[in-house]
Amino acid sequence: MVDVSSSTASLATPESPPARRWTAKNRFSLGGTAIWAVLFLLIVAPVGCFLILAVSPHVFQQGPQWFTLTFIRQAFEGITGRGIFNSLWVSTLVSFLAVSTATTLAWLVHRTNIGARRLWSVSMWLLLLMPTWMMTLGWSDLLQPFGAAHAMGINTRWLYGEFFGPLGIIIVLTSSALPFAYFIVSAGLQGLGPEFEDAARIHGAGRTRTFATVLPIIAPALLSAIAISFAETMSDFGVAFTLGYHAHFPLATYTLFSAISNFPANFSVAAVIAAILILSTVPPIALQSVVMRRSKSYAVLSGRTRAPRRREFGKRSRYLVSAGVGLVIFIALGVPIVGALVGSFVKNLGDDSGGGVHLTLSYYAQVIHPSIVNNSLGSPLLLSNQLGLVVASLTGVMAIILARRLVATHGGWSQRITDTFLLGSVAVPGVVLGVGYIFFYNLSFITHHVVDIYKTLPLLMLGLMASALPGQTRFMAGPVSQLQPSLSEAARVHGANRFRTWRTTNMPLMSRVLVWGWLLTFTKTISELAISQILYPPSQEPASVTIQSYLANFQSGTGTAMTVLTLVEMFGVIALALGIYRLVTPEGWRRTGWSVVD
Amino acid sequence: MRDSQMPQPVGVVIERLRKEFGEKVALNDVDLTIEPGSFVVLLGPSGSGKTTLLRCVAGIERPSRGVITINDVCVAGPRTFVQPEKRQTAMVFQDYALWPHLTVRKNVAFPLASSTRLKEQKNQRVDDLLERVGIAHLASRYPNELSGGEQQRVALARALAADVGLILFDEPLSNLDADRREQLRIEIATLTREAGATAIYITHDQSEAFALADRVGVLNHGSLVQFDTPENIYRHPTNAFVTRFTGVAGECPVVAVKSSDDDHFDVWLPFAPSHPFPALGVNCREGDSSLHFFVRASGVLLNAPGGDKGVCAEVIDVAFNGRGYEHVVKVDDQMTLTKVFSNRRFERNANVKVSFDPSFCFVMAVPGRLS
Numbered sequence: 020m021v022d023v024s025s026s027t028a029s030l031a032t033p034e035s036p037p038a039r040r041w042t043a044k045n046r047f048s049l050g051g052t053a054i055w056a057v058l059f060l061l062i063v064a065p066v067g068c069f070l071i072l073a074v075s076p077h078v079f080q081q082g083p084q085w086f087t088l089t090f091i092r093q094a095f096e097g098i099t100g101r102g103i104f105n106s107l108w109v110s111t112l113v114s115f116l117a118v119s120t121a122t123t124l125a126w127l128v129h130r131t132n133i134g135a136r137r138l139w140s141v142s143m144w145l146l147l148l149m150p151t152w153m154m155t156l157g158w159s160d161l162l163q164p165f166g167a168a169h170a171m172g173i174n175t176r177w178l179y180g181e182f183f184g185p186l187g188i189i190i191v192l193t194s195s196a197l198p199f200a201y202f203i204v205s206a207g208l209q210g211l212g213p214e215f216e217d218a219a220r221i222h223g224a225g226r227t228r229t230f231a232t233v234l235p236i237i238a239p240a241l242l243s244a245i246a247i248s249f250a251e252t253m254s255d256f257g258v259a260f261t262l263g264y265h266a267h268f269p270l271a272t273y274t275l276f277s278a279i280s281n282f283p284a285n286f287s288v289a290a291v292i293a294a295i296l297i298l299s300t301v302p303p304i305a306l307q308s309v310v311m312r313r314s315k316s317y318a319v320l321s322g323r324t325r326a327p328r329r330r331e332f333g334k335r336s337r338y339l340v341s342a343g344v345g346l347v348i349f350i351a352l353g354v355p356i357v358g359a360l361v362g363s364f365v366k367n368l369g370d371d372s373g374g375g376v377h378l379t380l381s382y383y384a385q386v387i388h389p390s391i392v393n394n395s396l397g398s399p400l401l402l403s404n405q406l407g408l409v410v411a412s413l414t415g416v417m418a419i420i421l422a423r424r425l426v427a428t429h430g431g432w433s434q435r436i437t438d439t440f441l442l443g444s445v446a447v448p449g450v451v452l453g454v455g456y457i458f459f460y461n462l463s464f465i466t467h468h469v470v471d472i473y474k475t476l477p478l479l480m481l482g483l484m485a486s487a488l489p490g491q492t493r494f495m496a497g498p499v500s501q502l503q504p505s506l507s508e509a510a511r512v513h514g515a516n517r518f519r520t521w522r523t524t525n526m527p528l529m530s531r532v533l534v535w536g537w538l539l540t541f542t543k544t545i546s547e548l549a550i551s552q553i554l555y556p557p558s559q560e561p562a563s564v565t566i567q568s569y570l571a572n573f574q575s576g577t578g579t580a581m582t583v584l585t586l587v588e589m590f591g592v593i594a595l596a597l598g599i600y601r602l603v604t605p606e607g608w609r610r611t612g613w614s615v616v617d
Numbered sequence: 618m619r620d621s622q623m624p625q626p627v628g629v630v631i632e633r634l635r636k637e638f639g640e641k642v643a644l645n646d647v648d649l650t651i652e653p654g655s656f657v658v659l660l661g662p663s664g665s666g667k668t669t670l671l672r673c674v675a676g677i678e679r680p681s682r683g684v685i686t687i688n689d690v691c692v693a694g695p696r697t698f699v700q701p702e703k704r705q706t707a708m709v710f711q712d713y714a715l716w717p718h719l720t721v722r723k724n725v726a727f728p729l730a731s732s733t734r735l736k737e738q739k740n741q742r743v744d745d746l747l748e749r750v751g752i753a754h755l756a757s758r759y760p761n762e763l764s765g766g767e768q769q770r771v772a773l774a775r776a777l778a779a780d781v782g783l784i785l786f787d788e789p790l791s792n793l794d795a796d797r798r799e800q801l802r803i804e805i806a807t808l809t810r811e812a813g814a815t816a817i818y819i820t821h822d823q824s825e826a827f828a829l830a831d832r833v834g835v836l837n838h839g840s841l842v843q844f845d846t847p848e849n850i851y852r853h854p855t856n857a858f859v860t861r862f863t864g865v866a867g868e869c870p871v872v873a874v875k876s877s878d879d880d881h882f883d884v885w886l887p888f889a890p891s892h893p894f895p896a897l898g899v900n901c902r903e904g905d906s907s908l909h910f911f912v913r914a915s916g917v918l919l920n921a922p923g924g925d926k927g928v929c930a931e932v933i934d935v936a937f938n939g940r941g942y943e944h945v946v947k948v949d950d951q952m953t954l955t956k957v958f959s960n961r962r963f964e965r966n967a968n969v970k971v972s973f974d975p976s977f978c979f980v981m982a983v984p985g986r987l988s
Contacts, residue, residue: 260929277894374666502716503712505710505711505714506678506711506714506716508675508701508708508710508714509708509715509775510671510714510716510727511676511677511701511702511704512675512676512701512702512704512706512707512708512785513702513707513708513727513728513775513776514702514728514730514731514779515727515730515780516700516702516703520702523727524716527716527718527719528716528717528718533637572930575871605695605718607717607718607719607720607723607759608718610718610759611717611718611759611761
């Protein structure tokens with residue numbers, strides 16, 4: 020037995036109150052101010068200053084007018100007007116196609132005994148990591164006359180003309196939006212306990228009525244999926260820059276890029292297009308936000324979590340449904356990969372000289388020893404990896420801080436501002452950020468009095484971070500909000516300080532989402548095109564820009580080989596990181612929390 | 618540091634404790650003194666502030682005002698706030714709060730991490746505890762592989778492993794079925810007392826509170842309305858809320874009262890205007906029109922209709938509970954009695970006579986009515 024005095028003595032000395040109060044208050048304000056200062060310089064200021072040009076070019080000496088609506092009128096005329104119109108209808112159609120396909124897939128994967136469930140979920144991740152310009156390249160190589168399909172003995176000449184138009188754009192953009200919608204709907208389905216379906220069935224509802232009864236419960240997830248799919252499609256640059264351009268089907272992101280890359284650059288028209296891109300995503304995202312707030316989901320991640328029950332298909336139905344899902348995944352992911360692979364190994368793809376199909380490694384040799392364009396893939400890919408490493412790590416730290424702030428129970432005004440800001444930022448396309456950066460960080464006031472990083476690697480890095488941060492934060496916010504507060508409280512009450520609580524309780528449960536969040540940003544940074552194309556410093560091209568310059572210089576074989584190598588490298592890093600994670604983490608870390616196949 | 622072999626029970630003193638969440642006052646100037654080694658149960662309905670009070674003691678919530686002293690050391694006050702990990706407490710959570718990535722063994726061993734014991738001693742301690750709570754065979758399982766009762770045993774073992782002088786229980790049995798609840802209630806009472814720790818246990822279940830507690834504190838709207846032994850709370854409730862919340866068979870407004878001695882009154886009820894019923898008066902004044910008559914279930918006696926004793930009533934419902942029969946009896950439009958026990962079964966619609974044991978009858982003012 021220990022005497023009372025020793026127990027008393029072992030209780031901690033109370034903290035000095037005035038000091039603590041001062042510290043806590045100042046830490047909060049300093050922390051909050053620091054976060055907002057970073058976010059201001061990263062996103063708000065560059066985009067805000069750029070957008071002002073739409074109506075007031077004189078503010079930044081871009082024209083004589085203090086206030087004018089001329090550029091708004093100009094933006095809706097000619098090719099820019101067509102670009103805006105095309106983007107709006109294509110994005111609307113794509114978001115509905117993606118969400119309806121994703122909802123079906125998510126239900127089949129999570130709520131039935133369909134075969135190869137893990138494979139489908141992992142495929143969705145791979146699809147998420149695949150940039151749209153890579154998909155376009157694969158499809159083009161496959162479908163072009165005397166292309167990869169022809170090399171495999173399949174006649175696709177009839178489809179080629181259709182693909183290089185709205186159809187191809189819609190196929191690629193739907194494939195690209197599919198994983199976003201899939202993961203959002205999957206999360207919604209997992210919050211939907213089987214008891215809701217059971218209750219409806221028990222009380223006399225047939226399958227259709229049960230579905231109609233239960234569907235509104237996941238309405239927030241569906242709306243979320245539509246909003247995010249719409250925003251992602253509106254802001255896509257890869258398809259606009261490649262397929263859209265070649266098919267003479269202008270999309271708003273490309274006309275924006277053209278407005279500043281043509282001579283003379285027209286920043287004001289570009290600003291109008293940017294504003295329309297952002298504003299068009301406000302209604303769906305605001306609607307989704309309102310619905311989400313009204314139906315806040317319960318925390319579900321705890322030691323008591325149970326798996327939902329699945330619907331059992333018969334043997335034949337199971338095979339049929341699995342094959343159907345496999346076909347959808349193959350169209351979205353397999354076709355572009357196969358197209359790119361064949362394109363990189365077949366000599367003179369697209370050449371109708373009748374020489375037949377000849378396999379070759381010459382394109383891969385040219386990757387290492389370039390012939391026409393004096394740039395191998397080595398240094399750009401190394402640079403892209405370095406950028407990916409820095410951007411993913413810094414963004415990861417910032418995203419977890421913001422995610423915690425976002426899901427705080429008593430966040431007050433700070434939480435609301437963070438929420439609104441992040442929702443708004445998701446709607447800012449990379450191309451807008453890139454152009455905003457070019458404009459803002461070249462202002463004489465900024466270069467002389469704040470920071471002079473124009474045309475440097477740090478500016479590109481900041482642009483990539485600004486582009487990745489909102490999505491990364493939203494990605495982290497879900498798993499963070501699922502952490503039961505009582506798990507941390509239990510650790511604190513049983514003697515763990517803040518650091519030990521984070522290390523032993525939160526980090527293990529968040530470890531998988533942290534790793535995947537990092538990998539997602541890393542790979543997205545490597546393959547990013549819009550910001551890289553706009554902000555890369557002279558003679559320091561990232562891999563995606565180098566590949567595009569090969570493709571633009573009629574070196575499509577070498578460009579395709581570079582694409583394949585970049586893809587292999589990206590997936591190699593993922594495999595390596597996951598392998599290391601598996602080796603070094605305890606079993607419990609891998610059993611719980613967010614999972615890639617959830 | 619948490620390295621004592623057997624915890625020394627600690628006293629807890631709470632003075633003028635107030636906690637506000639925005640406009641809402643969760644705790645309103647609560648004063649409470651808990652003796653070392655006692656098992657205190659805080660009883661109250663949802664929203665009464667009992668969970669907030671417990672979380673303030675644990676250090677999970679920071680009080681808006683007031684002082685909390687644990688073992689003569691101020692842990693929360695106007696100039697003080699000791700972090701939860703430094704308060705030398707342990708807690709069993711309502712949702713168990715088991716870390717899903719740790720095995721049962723590692724969950725239980727968690728509080729021993731900062732102990733100065735040797736590794737073998739720690740392992741032995743964990744083995745002993747798992748054995749004591751009956752889950753030694755589940756040591757290598759993960760929480761989601763356990764039933765609710767098993768998970769709660771892990772949570773209990775973890776709290777005991779902490780070897781601290783104060784264990785807090787946040788409605789630990791509310792997620793369990795009746796059988797497991799009863800079994801675990803006994804184990805909590807036994808093991809906590811064996812451990813020699815002071816316990817603060819919150820519940821909204823009056824029978825659980827009375828079964829476990831040395832002393833019960835009844836909370837309502839953030840205020841502690843009575844703190845006493847279970848017997849005194851049952852026999853001498855201080856107001857209508859405590860009386861109702863700790864179980865009455867029925868109540869009805871009174872026609873008239875007349876003082877018979879110090880605390881006792883003769884009460885005239887609407888269904889028997891000529892027959893006075895003796896009852897214990899609580900803040901009772903003759904002529905107060907807000908007075909109500911209350912009777913505990915154990916104070917109602919059911920007789921066959923032919924006898925002389927009691928007033929006429931009709932049986933509305935009867936239920937067998939294993940030991941005998943619980944009846945619902947309608948005396949008149951203003952008084953229906955529930956949970957009236959008898960060894961004999963009276964059928965539905967049967968006429969009976971009801972009499973009251975004065976030691977379980979109370980007359981007291983009901984708030985909200987003009988006096």
